[in-house]
Amino acid sequence: MVTRLSNYFLRTLREDPSDAEVASHRLLVRAGYIRRQAPGIFAWLPLGLRVKSRVEQIVREEMAAAGALEVHFPALMPREPYELTGRWEEYGENLFRLADRKGADMLLAPTHEEAFTLLVKDLCTSYKDLPLTIYQIQDKYRDEARPRAGLLRGREFTMKDAYSFDYTDAGLDASYQKQRDAYERIFSRLGLDYVIVKADAGAMGGSKSEEFLHPTPVGEDTFVHSAGGYAANVEAYTTLAPAPESVEGKGEATVFDSPDTPTIATLVELLNARHPNPDGRVWTAADTLKNVVLALTHLDGTRELVVVGVPGDRDIDMKRVEVAFAPSEVEAATEEDFAKHPALVKGYIGPWSAEGAVLGAESASGVRYLLDPRIVDGTAWVTGANEDEKHVLSLVAGRDFTADGVIEAAEVRAGDPAPDGSGPVELSRGTEIGHVFQLGRKYAEALGLQVLDENGKLVTVTMGSYGIGVTRALALIAELNNDDKGLVWPKAVAPFDVHVVATGKDTAAFDAAATISEGLEQAGLDVLYDDRPKVSPGVKFGDAELIGIPTIVIAGRGVKDGLVELWDRRSGERTQVAIEKAVEALTTAR
Amino acid sequence: MVTRLSNYFLRTLREDPSDAEVASHRLLVRAGYIRRQAPGIFAWLPLGLRVKSRVEQIVREEMAAAGALEVHFPALMPREPYELTGRWEEYGENLFRLADRKGADMLLAPTHEEAFTLLVKDLCTSYKDLPLTIYQIQDKYRDEARPRAGLLRGREFTMKDAYSFDYTDAGLDASYQKQRDAYERIFSRLGLDYVIVKADAGAMGGSKSEEFLHPTPVGEDTFVHSAGGYAANVEAYTTLAPAPESVEGKGEATVFDSPDTPTIATLVELLNARHPNPDGRVWTAADTLKNVVLALTHLDGTRELVVVGVPGDRDIDMKRVEVAFAPSEVEAATEEDFAKHPALVKGYIGPWSAEGAVLGAESASGVRYLLDPRIVDGTAWVTGANEDEKHVLSLVAGRDFTADGVIEAAEVRAGDPAPDGSGPVELSRGTEIGHVFQLGRKYAEALGLQVLDENGKLVTVTMGSYGIGVTRALALIAELNNDDKGLVWPKAVAPFDVHVVATGKDTAAFDAAATISEGLEQAGLDVLYDDRPKVSPGVKFGDAELIGIPTIVIAGRGVKDGLVELWDRRSGERTQVAIEKAVEALTTAR
Incomplete structure (x- = not known):
């Protein structure tokens, strides 16, 4: 499709937003991707929504490949199930709570373990109905004490949350592994480096838990890792206890x-x-x-x-x-x-x-x-x-x-031994981008989810819970892909494939740009065509750099000689190419 | 794509839900499309989410054709803008209100006029930025006093809400007409009959307002219409006043x-x-x-x-x-x-x-x-x-x-004159499926949205607001398309294009069904393949009828003679066709 900028809702800003602490926040606002509505709450403008849809599409494809089925729950949920699992209290002030007109307590769900558990309890009765992994991509709300860094730590965010249901421990291991593998594929496709670290299961309960951390010096989380392959969130690091000693020969107190x-x-x-x-x-x-x-x-x-x-x-x-x-x-x-x-x-x-x-x-x-x-x-x-x-x-x-x-209370220091014997650990910082949990039977027990096994015996279901912060991942991609001119999107999630810019007063330039845009459209590419009349080339180029579509085509003065320029946003490299070769050059280069 | 039922999350129910008053509610729950979470609040299961996505896709396509651009706002919004326009109070108990951890008042937005107005105020300064129509497809919350009839009147629902911005009255008329035309196309594609009636602008303020009503005897709204073409919501009907009379010759009181x-x-x-x-x-x-x-x-x-x-x-x-x-x-x-x-x-x-x-x-x-x-x-x-x-x-x-x-307070009766002189009116009932409003300058004035016109003069922007209840439309489609066996989806919104059923113990039937499924997939169709082993033909046929995919293929006993059956869900007609001709028959029939 060709989208003409003259009809598009895009206003780039010259000034950084005053509250922006990080590059992704600053650039996503300035380039017209998001707008703040309240502390930690943002609206998505057309460009932003396109990038978000592409990230979600990658997540959907990999969930489907992992055999997970998509459902959708409301954000507004009743209190009762969260009461039964203790989370109504445990979430403390992080939970948005409200009462309806009849005084019934409700909440904006931070995650939906309870609802998914009850749904499966409602519909599944036999081991034959399992294994089952269902997920949603949904807007979540958490009343963070200090929302900050734009989308990186907001009070509203889009999350993919998946839940697996099995009736054996081996089944849970297999379901867990499938999601874990899918996460590796998702983050690879998104171009986000990650380290998988052991994590504490925390308030979610359960037995096994790993975090996908994106390593970055500005990350909020600290993790430890050894050359021998040990990796854990610092909260999950376990101290290697020395052997007890004999008291014999020890002096008196x-x-x-x-x-x-x-x-x-x-x-x-x-x-x-x-x-x-x-x-x-x-x-x-x-x-x-x-x-x-x-x-x-x-x-x-x-x-x-x-x-x-x-x-x-x-x-x-x-x-x-x-x-x-x-x-x-x-x-x-x-x-x-x-x-x-x-x-x-x-x-x-x-x-x-x-x-x-x-x-x-x-x-x-x-x-x-x-x-x-x-x-x-x-x-x-x-x-x-x-x-x-x-x-x-x-x-x-x-x-x-x-x-x-x-108690594991002491600080962990570089050089401390990894508990698995794989050598001394280093400490690094990262940002959580995904989390896979083996919840085990905690939720199923609290909510009474049982099925009949092969022998006709009622067994309690064992569950996993798997989350990806979709909007946080998007913000991290922006955080990693920018320069002093603006954003530089990877091709996998760019809002458009090609940005065609016509400059000058010569209608031939606009004709060439329109022709190339249509050619690219026919080749299946999404094109943003800057057809704005009476806007200077400098402003157009500045906007193109700020928006950050990976490939830019400039139809300007060269058109009279039959040439346009292909501009690689990331490298800055510009090459001239004949107008009639432009589409071919761009479609084969991809 | 081929989706195998043996791996799918689908449990059909034999019993009607006890709280279901209408066919759509009853069947969407029984056939595994939705599940109740709280009064008037539902989760979408995989089948339901597919239908919802298809309805949304039709809305998106027609919005794009009308030049509207998609954005997305959070459901959770701050109080202040709704205070400025008076809606914080006006919505009364229908509004879900809450306070965040710092005591700031917030709400779950019933619609987003204020937020869209502020966004445009924030980003647009000149008449050159207009006209502009932006929309979202978003989950909305209203604390209905009596949620009922399943999705038809819930407390959570998905809505497409669009807002137009113009700086002249003629511009607003044109933007309004574009949305109105898009609505006609959308409801036609969804197969929903509609009547466009004059409506009262109500709490939304503004000057011109029309509702798209789907005529049905069980509708909540009454509308009047004349043979001469007048049509109005009963609340918007205006009485034809007789001419004043002379008091001369009138007796004394x-x-x-x-x-x-x-x-x-x-x-x-x-x-x-x-x-x-x-x-x-x-x-x-x-x-x-x-x-x-x-x-x-x-x-x-x-x-x-x-x-x-x-x-x-x-x-x-x-x-x-x-x-x-x-x-x-x-x-x-x-x-x-x-x-x-x-x-x-x-x-x-x-x-x-x-x-x-x-x-x-x-x-x-x-x-x-x-x-x-x-x-x-x-x-x-x-x-x-x-x-x-x-x-x-x-x-x-x-x-x-x-x-x-x-005051227009008296009841309207069949036979009353249409105010435009087009003859006596009839009264009918219908359900609102869309609403187009000319808001005029009410919101722009309350929130200070002005732009510079061609003469460099500040003018207040005039707005329109346009809503479609996406999930209500879906429920109405279900309400209109069913029989005593279950749902009968129109092709435009069916969750899958073809339902292939393999029956019996003969692996040849399953092989034929798999081959046909793959052939249909290659032809670009979405296929649900009922490959469940050890499930009786009766159960499989019953599920197929309940789910309501328009075309069913049965690979059963006939397979040994090289035949499968094509079953039209709506007409009930069954025809035999050679296995190798099945894909062709189904793809050319579409």
Whole structure:
């Protein structure tokens, strides 16, 4: 089809939008692809809608190739199913909630696990109805606290969400793999680099979970990876615990005075000055045990203090801590929290005191105590003695103190070992573009989805959930494909295949441009033809560069010599070609 | 493409859904096209989504042919623009409202006039940017008080809404006509009969408005039409007022006793018995003036009593009254209202009493008085005298009483004259399938949309608004195209072109069916192939009839003789054809 710019709804802007932080936001607005409606909420203009349709088409083709069937659910859903799975509460303020005229609670669905589960429960009764993978491409709403970066983190976005249903674990593995393979094909076709990393299943529940991250220094997510092939979201990294040690020969726990040691560094300094290490080594922060007091707010509104112990050379990573405690919310303990727990001596907190156990569900304080996996039985630590200005030396795990459990709370650092033994890890940043989950039976159990198996026995269905952020992927493509002049779309998703520009006052140029546009149309290409009269060549070229269609044809002064110019937007290369050869040159070059 | 039913997500139901009132709802649910999620809110299953896509595709093609460009707005919009145009209030309880986490008011947009106006204001500055018509196909939400009839009146529905922008009235006329023409083409292609009727612009404001009604006895709307070509929604019908008469020679207003006349009929009986008509005619209800007391609730919350006078032989039509008073709400006056207005003597209300004017802004009561257009100056009436058990004879309009205005409140009856002189009208029922509005400058003025004209002068833009209920149209097509076995889709919107059914245990039948399916695919047709093993022919045929694909191919017992059956779903006609001729027969028949 040939679309004439003189009749098209396109207004490019000279100024960057004042709220644009990233290139994709800036350029998609300036080039007339999207317009802001409210914080994190955008309208799609004709050019933008074309690119979005092409991205969606690629997703649809690969979903079909993976045997997934398309359905469509409304954004507005009733509360009840989300109540049954706990998500009505768990999503907290991220959920848009409303009541209808009769007072019935409803929500704008962040994803549709519940609805898909109920649909399958409604319609499927037998193992013969499975496996089944159904998906939708749908506009979703999440009330982000800080919508930003244009489409990259909005409050409204288009998502492809797929759900698989199987009655055996092996079936789920196969369905999961099909979607995972489809994702690899989709991101390859979109030209988006990706790393597949282990992920924490988080609020979605379930057992196995992987994220597709696009590696970029400005990404919001951190992931770890080893040369040997390990890759995980930092929240999903698991620490390689050392083997327990024998307590034999370990010195007695010894309390010592430690005035003026507000930090681990000052404590280590004091140790090396006054209490030389019996084994001759210089003390380091790694010899100390740091106890961090956190306050959890559980879904039922109750507040609980917990203490997390990590080696003193590591900070805790709040993102990892949040995942560890989800769906409860977590923050640093406040003065008020401390006031309520006088057993905890701030600045000198440890699991032990001369008078007995201080931390742990069974202790005097009753405060839960969770330990980093490195703090294995038999290891000796320097830590707070629960007395003002006192610490304790040679406090041995398993002998002098025990914990209520293990927690992945410490920061992950470059050089830490990959848990699969594949060597030390590096840390990199990325942006999530896809997520595949094995939900397992959580939703099916909560909503009662069972089918009859081959033996006529009712079995609970096992599910997977698979998401791609369609509009985020589009924004990332724009983020990766631009220069100082504007956007540079890859051919797979460009709004048009060719941008034909007629310049000057010579009608011959416009005639040549029209002829070439029609020829390209006949060859099956989508053409944007800039036929605007009385617009200067400079403005037309500027618009063409800003819009970023990969191939531009210029019919201008050369037309009188029978020539037009082919302009490759990405390389900037311009070549002259005879008017009558232009269509052939463009269709064979593709 | 060939879609194999063994891998498809389709479960037909034997039972009608218990809440289904109409055939389309019943069959679309039973045949696996849609599933209910909440009152008036449905999910689209794979078959349904296919039909919906085909309807949308027809709309898109005709919008493109009319020069309209597609955009897409979010459903979730901020309150402010709807506040500026008054619609935030006017939509009342029909609007889904919510607040975001920061307390900002938002809504699920019922239509997007405001957003489109602001978009054009944002991007267009000159008459050169116009005319412009932009549209979207978008999921809309309205909190209907009584969602019913499945997709015909839901709380969520897909709508095509287009908006035109012009800077001259002639331009608006042309843009309006283009959309109107496109609508005629769309409904013709969808096989939906329509009548174009004058409509009241209602809450949308504006000057000219027409509805496309599909005539059906079960329709919610009543429209009037004359043999001479007049057609109007009953709310938009305007009464042909007679010429004023001379008051000369009209008798004096005369109060008479009228005990026991609770109704117009008893009053007329009394008149004929005791007060013979001076001109010799028998009194009829049409000689009396009926005064109906209504209570308005205005947008600002204030309550106002008004009295509407109509000839005594007509009831008032509350739908017409509602339109006349919109956006205020209207109901019958309550006892409490009467108690507050002692000047109105219930049962004997009239505009006049022996002591002076009773009704009208200037009267003692101060209650507004509005008259039916038939009550012209010089006409004499029998009406209440504002005293218990008293009426008045020969009360002459313009001499004895005046009103504050004219109102279209009386019911319209078959035989009433068309206002354009084209003869008496008939009344019929229909369902709205499209609506074209000339909004004029209302929205542009409220939101400040102006452009520079040819003379460099700022002019306010004039707009049109054009809607098609996509999912309602789909439901109507289903409503019109079914029989006692199931759906019978027209070819233009059928989910697949051909339904191939293999029956029996003979693999030759399945081989023949597969070959034919592939042949049809190569001919560019979409094929649903029922390849389910171990499903009886009866079940397969029943499903085929229920699903309603227009052409069915049966590969069964005849295959051993080289034959398959072609089955026309609509006519029920079955013809045998050689296997190798089947594809040709089906592709040339189309």
